[in-house]
Amino acid sequence: MxxxxxxxxxxxxxxxxxxxxxxxxxxxxxxxxxxxxxxxxxxxxxxxxxxxxxxxxxxxxxxxxxxxxxxxxxxxxxxxxxxxxxxxxxxxxxxxxxxxxxxxxxxxxxxxxxxxxxxxxxxxxxxxxxxxxxxxxxxxxxxxxxxxxxxxxxxxxxxxxxxxxxxxxxxxxxxxxxxxxxxxxxxxxxxxxxxxxxxxxxxxxxxxxxxxxxxPGNVPAIIERSANVTKAVKDTIAGKSFDNGVICSSEQTLIYEGAIERQVMLALKNLPVHIVSDAEKQKLKNWMFKADGKLNPAVVGLDPWRIAENSGFKVDSKIRVLIVPIDTVGPDEVFSKEKLSPVLALLRANSIKQAFNFGLTMIEMSGIGHTASLHTQDEDLVLEFAHKFPVGRLIVNSPSVHGSVGYTTELSPAFTLGSGTRSGSISMDNISxxxxxxxxxxAYETKPLDKSGSTDSAIDRPFQSRRGSKQPVEKPEAPPVLINPTRVSTSVEPDQKNILYGSSGITEDEIQKIIRDFKG
Incomplete structure (x- = not known):
């Protein structure tokens, strides 16, 4: 069949x-x-x-x-x-x-x-x-x-x-x-x-x-100058290398402030990563991406040494992540896209403002609604980050992968990460x-239509009963029971000026005055 x-x-x-x-x-x-x-x-x-x-x-x-x-x-x-x-x-x-x-x-x-x-x-x-x-x-x-x-x-x-x-x-x-x-x-x-x-x-x-x-995710990992840089770099590599980068909340580009460049490079030097040369970068690009810029599916989840070998150069089998220096982000820089592999772009920003702009460009390009991460000790900056980035998971001082699924944070544990209406989903939550x-x-009635206390149905006068009846009650000899009977006439046909509306006991004259005031 x-x-x-x-x-x-x-x-x-x-x-x-x-x-x-x-x-x-x-x-x-x-x-x-x-x-x-x-x-x-x-x-x-x-x-x-x-x-x-x-x-x-x-x-x-x-x-x-x-x-x-x-x-x-x-x-x-x-x-x-x-x-x-x-x-x-x-x-x-x-x-x-x-x-x-x-x-x-x-x-x-x-x-x-x-x-x-x-x-x-x-x-x-x-x-x-x-x-x-x-x-x-x-x-x-x-x-x-x-x-x-x-x-x-x-x-x-x-x-x-x-x-x-x-x-x-x-x-x-x-x-x-x-x-x-x-x-x-x-x-x-x-x-x-x-x-x-x-x-x-x-x-x-x-x-x-x-x-x-x-x-799809396209997670920027931003390191600001007040961060614990060594931990931030280590966390980023831990996230990127986990299961060879196949999780959609994996870090895609490490963006750091230029003021901490020396600390970043020193931290990378002490980790099992390989920073590619210009020649290796070109070889990597030729194999990882097609002519139209789309990712070669053969790269997904491969070990770094195999990616390097397929690209035409060699790295030690102990290497966990290939680092690719880039100068900018956007559609023309293929390494700033989602790569689904242990390949991480590395980008210097002149300021935290530029770093945020780089990150936002990545998100808007591919990854709207998904995840972004920030490493900082500046709480004001954390709030700015939260307001600016249109993603469902804003991970602070943690590997993005582990934080986003709730492994290192208090987010709901999940492998289904909603990305919100801008990406077409009905939720931005971790789906549980x-x-x-x-x-x-x-719901039981708590604000009855008939506030008179009468046992008669209010169906026939639903709007009158909330503001006080303008009609006499069924027994003409009895005065109407109103919200504040001590302030109203006891005649069968009540004086329209003295009828009270609402629980505050506002009169018709007062209502008209309010209307005149709004009309100017």
Whole structure:
């Protein structure tokens, strides 16, 4: 059978099963849901090393040690962050305002999984999705299908063993672009979470369904003169080298103030990096980028020594990052773009103002809404940074990668990083379980239309009852009951000048005076 047709049929079968399973699962109590999700997280954590090896075997890029950490983080840390979150039934009561919030599942989630983080992302999405009472069907990247399906299967078996209905968790075994598009547009799919290249994320936004999208990042790492320079440089290299730079919040250009150049270069000298020469830079450019400036996909996640070798020069196998000095940023400087590899641009700025401008150019060029990082001890500068940069994650004094996913900060642990409306996503948050529930609000009356205290319905006079009736009450012999009866006439037909409006007891004459004053 044609692969596209096979993929489409799989989608139909998986969504059908998911719909049946979710209708049963939404009846589960909070404790039952949590038992299922904890079983999934525990199973994924135990399989972290096996799945990391499977990801390396499937994709042939990244670092095995780092993929273990990612898998552990996507299971144990994510679960620990959401385990106390109420996602079933009444989740909040406000007795003072007489409101109540009730959670309900969104339904069926379509999850598009990238090749860069295939096992960690699929487990992260399944854990947070099922925590919300949803079913989830995942579409792996074709180049990472085996490891993604293996991870999904680990969590599926654990969930069903813990009592989840069969079909609640599904994964396409024959993934194709056509199959992914069919999944996203399926009538029974309620929400999409898409991580990957521009094309698939754009397709998610264009599906007609609510979508959490993770677009490209192009993170500037700015070091200001008051920073702990040695730590800042070390953090930047730690972030850039993690899993060979494949995470979208990885640092892309290290921008530093010229006043601290000597300290920056000394810090780099003591780290396992190689600063390329002009000749090596040209060779690197020729191999890493196509004639149109687009990134050569073969570079993604490769070890630095392999990138150098493919480019025509050699570096020691212990080198973790290739450093490329540049003079500016923008479309004409390809090294100032997202590189998805352990290649980091290095740029001197004459002032912090110029450094910010360089960083903003990078963000606007490619990375709007995503992440930026700043190293400084100047709190006023931190606030300026926060106001100026149009990104969802503003990381201060931490590796951008680790800070953005919540590993070294108090951000919600996540591998799905929303980039906001300017990039087409419905959220700038780190996407978590709270993003996969609908919240209904129940509200009791606290400001009745009929303030007279009458037991009669106010339906026939809804606007009069809030300001005091201009009509006599039903019993003509009785005076109208108004807000401040001691200040009004007791006649059946009240004096219009003395009728009071609102809780403050304002009169008609006073209202007219206010109007005249505004008219000048």
């Amino acid at each position: 044609d692969k596209d047709l096979q993929s489409i049929q799989e989608v139909r079968d998986l969504v059908k099963r998911a719909k049946t399973a979710q209708s049963e699962f939404q009846k589960f109590s909070q404790s039952d849901v949590d038992r299922v999700v904890q079983a999934m997280a525990d199973a994924g954590y135990r399989a972290a090393e096996t799945l990391a090896r499977a990801a390396i075997d499937d994709t042939h890029f990244g670092r095995f040690e780092d993929k273990i950490i990612k898998n552990q983080f996507a299971t144990r840390d994510v679960w620990n962050a959401i385990k106390n979150l109420q996602t079933v039934g009444v989740i909040d009561r406000d007795r003072h305002h007489r409101t109540m919030k009730i959670a309900e599942p969104m339904g069926i989630i379509a999850a598009i999984i990238p090749t860069t983080n295939p096992t960690s992302t699929v487990m992260n999405n399944m854990i947070i999705g099922v925590k919300g009472g949803n079913a989830i069907v995942s579409s792996p990247h074709p180049q990472a299908a085996n490891c993604t399906m293996a991870a999904a299967e680990v969590l599926r078996l654990a969930a069903e063993k813990a009592g989840a209905p069969a079909g609640l968790i599904g994964c396409i075994k024959t993934p194709t672009i056509v199959g992914a598009q069919h999944l996203m547009t399926h009538d029974d799919v309620n929400v999409i979470v898409a991580t990957g290249g521009r094309g698939i994320v754009k397709a998610a936004y264009s599906s007609g369904k609510p979508a959490y999208g993770v677009g 379980a709270k993003h996969f529930i609908n919240v209904k609000t129940l």
